[in-house]
Structures are given as structure tokens and as C-alpha cells.
Amino acid sequence: MNLRQLAAHPGLSPTTVSRALNGYPEVGAATRARVAEAAHRHHYRPNTRAKGLATGRAMAIGHVIPTRSRHEIVNPIFADFISGAGERYAAAGYDLLLSVVPDADEARAYRDLKARGTVDGLIVHAPRAEDARIALLHEIGLPFVVHGRSTGAALPYSRVDVNNLRAFRRATEFLIDLGHRRIALVNGLEAMDFALRRRQGYLQALETRGIAADPALMTSGEMTETNGYRAGRAMLAAPDPPTAAVVSSIIMAIGLRRAAEERGLKLGRDVSVVTHDDDLSYLRNGEDDVPMFTATRSSVREAGRIAAEMLLERIRSPGQAPATRLLRAGLVLGQSTGPAPRGARSG
Amino acid sequence: MNLRQLAAHPGLSPTTVSRALNGYPEVGAATRARVAEAAHRHHYRPNTRAKGLATGRAMAIGHVIPTRSRHEIVNPIFADFISGAGERYAAAGYDLLLSVVPDADEARAYRDLKARGTVDGLIVHAPRAEDARIALLHEIGLPFVVHGRSTGAALPYSRVDVNNLRAFRRATEFLIDLGHRRIALVNGLEAMDFALRRRQGYLQALETRGIAADPALMTSGEMTETNGYRAGRAMLAAPDPPTAAVVSSIIMAIGLRRAAEERGLKLGRDVSVVTHDDDLSYLRNGEDDVPMFTATRSSVREAGRIAAEMLLERIRSPGQAPATRLLRAGLVLGQSTGPAPRGARSG
DNA sequence: GAGTCGGCCCAAAACGTTTTGAATGCGGCG
């Protein structure tokens, strides 16, 4: 059903029908009603491409999710983040365009999206320190919002982020307060900015309390269950094992728990763990009674919603100064932490 | 950079440039080279919307992922499935459009996509038995491929699926062979077709071996860690607890393991578990040495790749008879299964 | 009663491509 065909029915011109549907004032109330009725009856929807061509807007937001080419791991938080964002896009009449590209091709993907005019703006995922994409997007001239931060970026940018540094410092201090001295850090890939900042928070806490950081207790890698397990197995088998750990992802924490239990160690009694918890919908921590894990919690779905709103606002009124929304990850007490064992295994 | 602007540069008409770029034969070799060079130099990409308008094709595939409005859980397999599919779309020059809609609005979402001409085809996720969407899409006239099956659907349709019934029958038989008699089923939502068929497989195995099914041992729900935990906790606390379970998702299995360990029971010794394993990229079962879980394994990312290819083929040559690709989930031996305890706790 | 203004509507241009239909120039053939 065309606009022309739709217009022919009540015997009007396409112009008038278009105006009636888009709420322009210069159309009579009676006609507007007739048009609305006809449109409804024929299930009329304006053709996206034609409308976009005429208005110059794509009414779509792009999410470029980079795939580290080696092992093709897709971060499980994407699903929840995108579902949060998608909800807001839908409400505003925007589509969501997903681009899964090997990270080597990422720059080209951005340029393409702009040149082809496919999207009106985009979300930048998994930023690194001094992330090159920020300069690139400024150059290209596409509105964007970063999920996370990029320390040292030369140009300003909008972002929604979690107070990673503070959260991890608090988590580490909490463990220290419980008497732990050998505390491991099981981190995400430290090429990522969020991981860097969590590490800083961890280090600051140790330093403030006069505990020397031990490189043997710090590990970093893709946030998979296997990597959590590996880290746990290696550290717990070492001569002077940690009595506690701060962990960057609940999935890694599950791997770590597996490694502990394999050695007959119980979380919260023999080994304490504080993990970051993105509040993934299929992996709720503490949906029943006491949470399994003590955690720094921040809903990534909520972050998606906020990022979407910020981006839509940037598109609506360009030229605004970049904004920052900081989500605070609260420390949630669970069963995975407890006082350091007396005369800890650390000897 | 326009087509017109691009054409002005080497002093050609838009027509010729368009033809040169799209590989039509009626353009001289020399001109074609000149055009290619100019296009490359100016990073020219044809405007998606204009191209789509002219050709009548959107060069985009839609994925409608329904959100059960109550708790907004997004199935964790979507990320991997979509990443597999997206890879193939990209290779074929297609975009991926994601629609996150409350399942009540799903029909309208499909009609909209068609009416607005936003996509050339789509993937149907999480089909139910006699799923209404199949008839709807036939009526609408959009090519589609179903991920899964819809038993009892009146009309034919293309699909890629796993042999759920056989896999779960085998898994159950395997446990029976190990001496287990009280075997639980921790299933996904049985509104979903895949869950129905897994249940059938489970029941068939019990029946064949002359074991009466016990409703108290069968549970069904959203595939979250919490639900796995709840099922495990309830069943293991019951008077006549199961010695084994078949589980529909590795995430539920992790919850089940947690419940078992809470009672001091060890998987593979006190309780045996066979779980389905979608080979999620961040939750690999058996990346190191022996798999944690004995599992029916089938890569959902691979399913995504195949579904994408089938759909693109359907779009390329319409009118083909619907096709079916059946992936076989092999039974992978892990540490979570062992012989039934002698004089099992079943008393 | 003439002129002006507002309300309502329409024809045509524009967005950036592809595709149709036709034009140009050139060599070869009769």
C-alpha cells in the first residue's frame, strides 16, 4: 500500500495525506480523521527507505560489536545491554542495526555506516584506553555514545559508565577488612579500559593498606568461565595461594568457584570472592534469598537503556556538550565472602 | 559523496558510473578502471536507502527477539546465534536488523517490517508448537527460516534444528545404563517446541526401559541459573530424591550443581547430570581437558551460520521448496556422570 | 464592495540510486 494509493482512496493528494499522518497543522480536522481511518484500515506504514531518503534520516542506530578474530568470543553482556537499548529505540521509532565485525575491520565498518547513510548514530562498545574510534567518529561526524570510558582520549565524548575504580577499590578494601592479605585479581582483558580501571582500584586499595601487590596474583583474559577456572586452579595450586579474589565477571567467578571446589575449598569459608555482577537476566545473583556472590552490582541492561536515551537526545539536538552518566555499582553482600582463615594457608 | 558527484569527477554520467560499479558488461574496460579508481579514492559507498528504493530490496535481515514481558529475560543463546548469522550476512552484503519486542506485539512487529519494507527476510526464534507466526509469515509473504521446529504447523517452512528428541532420549538412556532409576528432567519452558521434544525423548527412554515417569521429577521454566538451582534444591530435599538429571541448558546445570554442592553432593559421584550444551563462546564445556559436564552438544553459533545461509538462499531464489537442516547433538562424556550410588539415596 | 488574510489543499521538485530507452561514433560490409 503506497502513499499514492492510500491517498487515492479518500480522493486526496499524497501531500495532504502525508501531512495529515505526520501531524502538520495545515490540514482540516475532518480530513485528518478520514486519513487516519483509511491508514488504519489498510495497515499503511510509510516505506522506511523512501522516508529516509526524503528526510535524510535513517531512523536507525548502529551497534558495532567487535569480534576478536582469534576465538570469536562475544561478550555475554551484549545481549542484555542491547535488549535494554532496543527497548528505548523501539519506543522512539528507531531500528537497531547490528554489525558483527572482526575487530581489524572495525574502522572500515564505521566509515561504511556513515557513507552508506545507514544509521543516524551509534554506540561504541568495549572501549580501550585512548581508543582510536573516538577520534575516528569525530572525524566521520556520526553522533555516538560510549559504553564505558576511554582514559586519555584527546576529544570529548558522551558516555555511560560504572564507577569501576571505586567499586573495585571498595571490594578489595572489604576483603582486607575481613583479614585477607593475599588477594587475587581475576580481571578481564586489560586492553579494555574498564579492566584497567578495576585494576587501578584494586592496586590503590592494596597500597593504601600497605600490602604489596604480587604479580603472581593478578591475571587478565577474556571473561569466560574457562579463564576463571584456569586462574583459580593455577593460583590455588601455587605455593602461597590467595585467600580471596576480586573478579571482573560473574561468569569468571563461576569458573573460579569450580576450581575451588575441585580442591575441596568452599567459597566464603576457605576462599572469599567478590565479583562484578552485570545483573544478567539469565544469571541473577540473589534472586532467591541471600546472593551467592558478594558483588559489585550494576545492571548492564539499565546501562543500555541510558545509553540509548543519551544517544537519541544527541541526535535530536546536535551540538550539545558531551554528557556523562555514571552508574554506581553498589557492594552487595553474599555468601562468597568471609573472614580470612586463621593462620591462613598462606602460611 | 554522491553518485552524481563521483561521476562528475571523471566526467561521466551517473548511469555509466553505476553500471561500472555494479559490473554490467556494457562499459569499456578503461572507463571501468577509471571509475573504480575514483570510487576507491573517494571512499564512495552507495546510499543504502536510495539503492534499496531503486532496487526494491532492503539488503537487510530481521531478527525479532521476543521478550517475555514479565521478567524480560533474553535467552543467552541469542548472542552466539546472531554472531554466527551476522558473520554470513556481512559476507553477503546484508545488514542485520534487530527488533526486541514484547511477545504480545510480535505479530504487529512482523507486519510492520513487511509494510515498511525494512527487511528482505527474517529468522524466527524460539518457535512453539503450532506456532502462529508461521501462518502469519506465509500470509505476509516474507521469506523466513525457523530456528527450531514447530510441530503441528499446518504450512511448510524452512528450518535448522537440533535432534532434540533423540539427543535427550540418548542422554536419558545413558543414565539408565549407568544404573540410575530416578532421573529428573530440568527443562526449558515447555511452551517452546524444543522443550516439548526433549521431554518426549526423556519420556520415551523411561518408557522403553520400563521406568515410570514421576511428575515430581519433571520441572520446566525459563532457562536461568536460578531456576536450575531452585529445581535442584527442591528435588534433592524431597523424600525420594533423584540420583540423576537431564537438563536443558548448561546455565541451569550450573545452578543445579550449586544446589547439589550446597548439600555436600558432588556431581558425577552423588548426582549425575547430563545437560544440553549450546557451546556458548564464554561458557565452553571442556575447553581444558575433560569436560565438566556430560552433555548433548550442538553449536548454536553454527546453527546461526546455517540459518543465515538458508535464508539468503531462499531470498536469492524464491519459490524453492522449504528445506530442513538437522544438526546432530553428539553425546560428550564429561565429569558430571557416574554409576548410580549403590543402594541409592532413593532408599 | 474591494482587498487581505487564513484555512485548506495540491502539483511538482527533491532525496540518491537503478534501469529503460535512445543517442553517438566508428568500423566493416555491400
Next chain:
DNA sequence: CGCCGCATTCAAAACGTTTTGGGCCGACTC
């Protein structure tokens, strides 16, 4: 020499919208 066919190229229409620039008519002002 005239015609034909071929290889190239181009102008214009088309895709389905929005937007620009009027046009018409009745009511109001003086």
C-alpha cells in the same frame, strides 16, 4: 557511399516519501 551493427555512453523515468511553493475560496476588515 550508404547502411548496419556494435560498443559505449547518456538523459530521463522510476522507486515512495517529504517539502517547497503556490492556488483557491470564504470570511473578515475598512
